[in-house]
Amino acid sequence: MKKKFIILLTTAVMSFGVLAGCGSSAAETQGNVNTAESTNPSNDPNEKQDESPSTGETDTAEADTITVTDARGEVVIPANPERIVDLSGNSDILSVYGYTVIGTANSDAYDYTKFPSYLEDTLKDAKILGYSMQDTMDIEGILELEPDLIIISSVQEKMYEQLQEIAPTVMIELAQINWRDDINAFAKIMGKEDVASQWLADYDKKASDKGTEIKAAYGEETTYLAFLASGGQLYVFDAAGIGSVMYEDMGLAKPANMPAQDNISLPVISYEGLAELDPDYIFVAATEADMESLKQSSIYNSMRAVEDGNVVELPSSPYFNMGYSCIGREVFLAEFTGLMEQ
Template sequence: MRKLKVFVALSLTIATLGIVTGCSGTNNNEGSNKSETRIVETVKGEVEIPANPQRIVDISGNSEELVLLGYTPVGTSNVDSYKPDSVPAYMEDKLGNTKVVGHAMEDTADIEAILGLNPDLIIMAPRQEKIYDQLKEIAPVVMLDDEYNDWEGKLMDVADIFDKEDEAQKWLDTYYAKAKEVGKEIKAANGEDESYVAISTDLANGQFFVFTSGGMGTVLSEDMDLKQPEKIPAQDSIELPKVTLEGLDEIDADNIVLIGSESDKAELENNSVWNEIDAVKDGNVTFLNNSPYFSQPYNPVGRLLILDTIKNELVK
């Protein structure tokens, strides 16, 4: 959903009330902000929302995007995938007082908690369709397109709601400039032709998830312009491709960014097949804890912060 149609609608009666309130001592700007509304185009059609919402509940997974644009939600479903009761550690300074009301990748949320937050705007995704009617009884609801793998598209969709596309684009331009610079530094340190693959452990099932067209994988290949191995598996949906240890060996990457737990790391260090992989033998494995790094690159603030993490690990 790009370039949302936006109109400003002022109710004459409400505007008059705002003027009267202002005369009695209330800030005129606050009165005006409360009376102004916008019509935005959503997945569900046109919806009237406050022009300057003060109490946003976001269950779509776009809370970082809101923060970047100057809106701190009162309720969020942006949680650490491995600590679902908490916001990611790197967002605690911005979302530490925001109430967790669900998990953005689930199809529901805590409606009672949302109601208790008295929101004036709710942002949701199509995967939560079944609670749409309940939520719109609480406050105006904007349903955004589901673009989980398209982190840039997510940011621009949120920016469209508030007519802040230019602000979002400036942030993106700054991000990409830094990412390209970090990529150049990595290539200068390790060589232009070195290849990189990002994986996440699923050792309980004897396999790994490969970040091919999303998450950490695109930070390396698209943003930093680092080379991917020729035999990396294709990704054709939100689901990450899976490979076994033997399949990982066949990918034959010069460098591996491994996301997992400390116990996963210890298990692999004692695995003979793992220790025969070239990147492992050459000492070219970067280990990152799955909390918060598994989901961090899917979100803009996390994606920016991870550039320095990767640089510090790969530039020796």
């Protein structure tokens, strides 16, 4: 498990989440147009010929496919894909746009054989093919699904040649930490810009309302800190994950001297550094073992928020990943009031 987190925390996140990308398709189909030769009933070579083609088979290739630009260039994909395999870890975004994936890599960070709880209903009919931070996936499983479109991120780039032989493959270059960029990148590829704009507007309204509610109940200047305890290390959620939901979306206050996050890796902080932040409320995500280890620290136990009982303990699954998913962010907003009251 520790090895998975080292990989995840240095390459991942929001995710999961955090996106713009194309290549050439090996599955492009073309319609045929049968144009009958014009005839000259009068047999007069000086008489103007009928230049309009006779009725024949309609060319449907242009209507059935579109050309998009991804991280590799241009690629022809179905205009209305019905059997999408998504390995990028953004099947939740596709569901917002009305697509149901048949294969996914949106598995739980702690157990690659299951979905995170907040995506169980959304992805219940999809086959898990791996985890989105893996650079290779189950090729045989993908073949069996007979997809008409495959979506990957640059993490799986070395699979690109293999995958494009199965179906048109789009490669998205995911944003480092700005999940909204990923929402819009997928919207551009799938021609869903209007849907994206409306979804983001609705989400921002929910987040703003929730922030107003929490600040009215707990104070405008109350500070909040969210971090992950894993393997004896403390990772701060600042510009990514559930931290960004609190600070950027809800507008809650963060402690002074927060370690800045400017790339995909979560900032690491010492126990002494944690104590110096001195937040009013702490949200800590951890496994049972990591939580027990954290509670053995005299520095942690002496923190004001801990002594006041202002600690929200969250299981690392699903809360580590939750803030990297657009659907997960909605779920976290809906749960926030209850978490504060527990």
